[in-house]
Each structure stands twice: as C-alpha cells, then as structure tokens.
Amino acid sequence: MAAYLIADVDVRDPDAYAAYGAQVPATLEPYGGRFLVRGGASEVIEGEWTPRRVVVLEFPDIAALRNWYASDGYQSIVGVRWASAEASVVAVEGTA
Numbered sequence: 539m540a541a542y543l544i545a546d547v548d549v550r551d552p553d554a555y556a557a558y559g560a561q562v563p564a565t566l567e568p569y570g571g572r573f574l575v576r577g578g579a580s581e582v583i584e585g586e587w588t589p590r591r592v593v594v595l596e597f598p599d600i601a602a603l604r605n606w607y608a609s610d611g612y613q614s615i616v617g618v619r620w621a622s623a624e625a626s627v628v629a630v631e632g633t634a
Contacts, residue, residue: 543630
C-alpha cells in the first residue's frame, strides 16, 4: 500500500533550501520515492490551515518511506533543511 510524506515548509533561507532541494531527488530513487507536489500555489477551501510550501512525496509503502528518511543519503542533507526552514512533516498510509 502506498505511503505519503506530507510537509508544510516555512522557508527562511531560500538559497540554502534550494541547495537542499536539489539533492533530495537522488536520495528518493533507491526507495522508490517520487515528488507529487513540490511547492506551487495552494488554496484553503475549508478550515483554518495556512499552508506555506506544501510538499508531497509518494513511496511504495510505509517501510520504504521510513527507510528513506533514516537513510544515510537523506540524513546527510536534512540538517540543511532544519537550518533553512521550519516544517511540519507527517507520514500517511494510503489505501489499498
């Protein structure tokens, strides 16, 4: 069953965040991950959420998502995101 990583990101240092973002795709490939949403315009149609930069990644399953997040490849760059942005990040299992 597919799994999704959903992040709402408040970018504080665009240059550093761009450098981080350029490195992420190579870390996804070994885990079957791919971007579905990577920023872009958003519109709240219900509720109180004020999204900033929304990112959605898709993985084959929750194990692949967790393995990617814990991987040496991703962990070697995630500190750049932590230093350049504040984010809320969730993992969500899809439907069968």
